[in-house]
Each structure stands twice: as C-alpha cells, then as structure tokens.
Amino acid sequence: MGKVILVTGPARSGKSEWAETLAMQSGKVVVYIATANDNPDDQEWHKRIQKHQNRRPQDWVTLCVPIELSATLADAKPNTCLLVDSLGTWVANFLEQDDLSWENVLTELLETVQLVAADMLFVAEETGWGVVPAYPLGRTFRDRLGSLVRQLGLLSEAVYLVTGGHVLNLSVLGSPLPNIE
Known part of the structure; x- marks a missing residue:
C-alpha cells in the first residue's frame, strides 16, 4: 500500500x-483527481x-472523477501521488x-485504498461540528x-x-479510536 494521507477541516480553511503542498513535496508525478x-x-x-486550477502546477495531470473513484485509484501507477479533492463532493454524488x-461503494473504496501502490492524499470536509441538519438528505450526507x-x-x-489558518498533525497529537460504529 502506498502512503495514505487525509487532510480534513471546515470550508475555506486551506485544506x-x-x-497541494504535500503533493508537491512528494517528488512524484501528481495526478489531481x-x-x-x-x-x-x-x-x-x-x-x-x-x-483551484490556477493554483496548481501546469505539469500536474487532472482527472475529473465524480463517481468512479475506486477504479481510478486502482489504475494508478506506483510512482505517482494521487490528490483526491474532495471526498465531500464525491459523497454528495451518491446521495440518491x-x-x-x-x-458497497464505501467498502469498495476502502478496500481499494489498501491495495494501491501509489501515494494518496484525500481532502475531506468536516460537517458534523454544528447543528444536526433538519432534513433527511442533509443528515445522510453528514453521516456518510x-x-x-x-x-x-x-x-x-x-x-x-x-x-x-493552521495545520495540525492529528497523527502526532492524538490517538486513533477503534474502528467501531
């Protein structure tokens, strides 16, 4: 399995x-998904x-992948760094x-991530820090x-x-919870 990094936070936080900084530091060919x-x-x-496009280096490959994320990750070459931006938008594409x-989609993604030899950076929004959405689709999005x-x-x-405006490495500062829900 390649290196997996998760970058999370609220809207407009700099995620x-x-x-993108971490991807540039990887020294690998970057594929922006x-x-x-x-x-x-x-x-x-x-x-x-x-x-977003103007901020990225021109030599990065950009793929538009609103649905087939698992298949795209599985096809990656080992010497690449995949930057997936963002998981919130990807989840929203499956709300129906x-x-x-x-x-099944979630299981496929998590299993694929464990098999990919490329490095992967995932950007994800934090949604559960406020009011519980008053409508079912909002709660489904937040929970998923x-x-x-x-x-x-x-x-x-x-x-x-x-x-x-600050970056915190939670892997250094915190401890992971067991994988139970």
Whole structure:
C-alpha cells in the first residue's frame, strides 16, 4: 500500500492548499483527481474551480472523477501521488443511492485504498461540528461523510486538520479510536 494521507477541516480553511503542498513535496508525478463536475451555467462554482486550477502546477495531470473513484485509484501507477479533492463532493454524488448501495461503494473504496501502490492524499470536509441538519438528505450526507473520514483516517499514515489558518498533525497529537460504529 502506498502512503495514505487525509487532510480534513471546515470550508475555506486551506485544506486543498495544504494537500497541494504535500503533493508537491512528494517528488512524484501528481495526478489531481477532481470529484466535482464543472457547470458553466453556475458562474460562482466555475470561478471556484478556476481558482483551484490556477493554483496548481501546469505539469500536474487532472482527472475529473465524480463517481468512479475506486477504479481510478486502482489504475494508478506506483510512482505517482494521487490528490483526491474532495471526498465531500464525491459523497454528495451518491446521495440518491440507498444505504446498502452506498455501503458497497464505501467498502469498495476502502478496500481499494489498501491495495494501491501509489501515494494518496484525500481532502475531506468536516460537517458534523454544528447543528444536526433538519432534513433527511442533509443528515445522510453528514453521516456518510463522517463515517468515511473516520474509516479513511484509520488507514492513513498521517491525518491533518486544517482550521483557523493552521495545520495540525492529528497523527502526532492524538490517538486513533477503534474502528467501531
């Protein structure tokens, strides 16, 4: 298994920038895996994507992978560093699936991560730090993303929390919980 790193934190905290810094420091060919689709009709979303694209080195390979993340990871060459940004968007792409279908997708991803020889950096949003969503789909999103982040964190060599303009290495500062839910 390659090196797995998880970078998590709230919106606009600098998660992506920190993950990009780690990818550059890897010294490997970087493959940026975007989980969002660009929507030219949504100018605000398009500007966000452009900002991310403009910040990245031009020699990075960029793949748009809104669904087939496991297959994309499985196809990676060992000498690469994969940067997946973001897991929250990827989870949102599956919200219409029933719980059993989602569990199968989640299991496939976590099993694939353990087999990939490439280094992998995952960016994930923290969603459960506030009010419980008042609608079922919001709770489903929060619960699915939270569970994925927890399980991926247990597979990660390093877990970083980016918040308040600071990066904390949780792998050094904390202790992992057992993998039970």
